[in-house]
Amino acid sequence: MIPVLAAPLQGVTDNVWRMAQHSVFGGVDAYYAPFMRVEHGEVRRKDLRDVDPERNAGITLIPQILACQPDHALMMVDALKLMGYRHIDINLGCPFPPIALHRKGSGMMAYPELAQALFQALASVDGVEYSVKMRLGWDNAEQWRDILPLLDIIKPVNIAIHPRTGKQQYKGELDIEQFEAILTASPWPVIYNGSLRSLEDIKLTIQRYPTLAAVMVGSRLAANPGMMAPNATPDDYRHFHDLLVEGYTEQLNGGEAQLVRHLQDIWQTFLPGTNRKLFKAIRKSRTLDQYENAATAALNDVEAALSPKEDEGL
Numbered sequence: 001m002i003p004v005l006a007a008p009l010q011g012v013t014d015n016v017w018r019m020a021q022h023s024v025f026g027g028v029d030a031y032y033a034p035f036m037r038v039e040h041g042e043v044r045r046k047d048l049r050d051v052d053p054e055r056n057a058g059i060t061l062i063p064q065i066l067a068c069q070p071d072h073a074l075m076m077v078d079a080l081k082l083m084g085y086r087h088i089d090i091n092l093g094c095p096f097p098p099i100a101l102h103r104k105g106s107g108m109m110a111y112p113e114l115a116q117a118l119f120q121a122l123a124s125v126d127g128v129e130y131s132v133k134m135r136l137g138w139d140n141a142e143q144w145r146d147i148l149p150l151l152d153i154i155k156p157v158n159i160a161i162h163p164r165t166g167k168q169q170y171k172g173e174l175d176i177e178q179f180e181a182i183l184t185a186s187p188w189p190v191i192y193n194g195s196l197r198s199l200e201d202i203k204l205t206i207q208r209y210p211t212l213a214a215v216m217v218g219s220r221l222a223a224n225p226g227m228m229a230p231n232a233t234p235d236d237y238r239h240f241h242d243l244l245v246e247g248y249t250e251q252l253n254g255g256e257a258q259l260v261r262h263l264q265d266i267w268q269t270f271l272p273g274t275n276r277k278l279f280k281a282i283r284k285s286r287t288l289d290q291y292e293n294a295a296t297a298a299l300n301d302v303e304a305a306l307s308p309k310e311d312e313g314l
């Protein structure tokens, strides 16, 4: 099978999640880190900490940068090079309006001249190769046609395509026709990303597009980190969750309330088939004890949460 890549999900697939997924379930060939960015003139420390090689030991990690200004992009590339990274992903896909309206992420796809300036700056750095994670465009599903030729400046090792426009965010139909047009037109290896829900889905996609370089799985892997491990047991899910609690207890230093809030946030994407009552108890917990009781009850019911019926509508 071709490589299966874990898509970056800001707020979910950080180093704690990646290491837990890798050590308990595996089945992922490489992980993309959620994008890093420059804020107040420096690379966010939290982002640097997340890609620290010591916190990502034993996995293949591809850090990702999000920038509109070439000098910001270069600051991040320099910092990543110092950490030893030689493959860096460029985000041309983020659809969130506060970012895209500043011509970053998918917003940049409407401004080929900005993308060109960014690529020219990045191409000037020695010893680094790039990939690009992109959409079809910002507000038009054909904007990729102006971006694709510009990629020649950086000669990416591959491009990952989520076949929607930025304006669509994560809703609406995937535009498979445009995806197929990119697959035909791209001189660079293409990765498919979008709504892959199961191993079966992945196999069908690979059969349908035998020239794909890899497939990338996002929200479904966050929902079910054992998606790539057909023999995963309920104990594995409990173990995975224990590793999250342990990891965030160490990594967050804002006290119990912050830890509980973070763990509650994880349940926005984790096991979405969880029984509503159990989910509510997680949301309502105020102390770590309350949270752990509620989470334990939910994890005791993990088989139901993963059953195909509960799964529908993800």
Ligand SMILES: Cc1cc2nc3c(=O)[nH]c(=O)nc-3n(C[C@H](O)[C@H](O)[C@H](O)COP(=O)(O)O)c2cc1C
Binding pocket: 007, 008, 009, 010, 011, 033, 034, 035, 064, 091, 093, 094, 133, 162, 170, 193, 194, 195, 196, 216, 217, 218, 219, 220
């Ligand atoms: C909450 C959330 C955060 C995301 N963060 C990032 C990110 O940091 N970088 C990125 O390239 N894509 C990000 N994405 C997009 C995903 O990587 C992926 O492209 C998208 O979810 C579609 O794949 P899927 O249908 O398998 O989920 C994010 C998506 C969500 C829902």
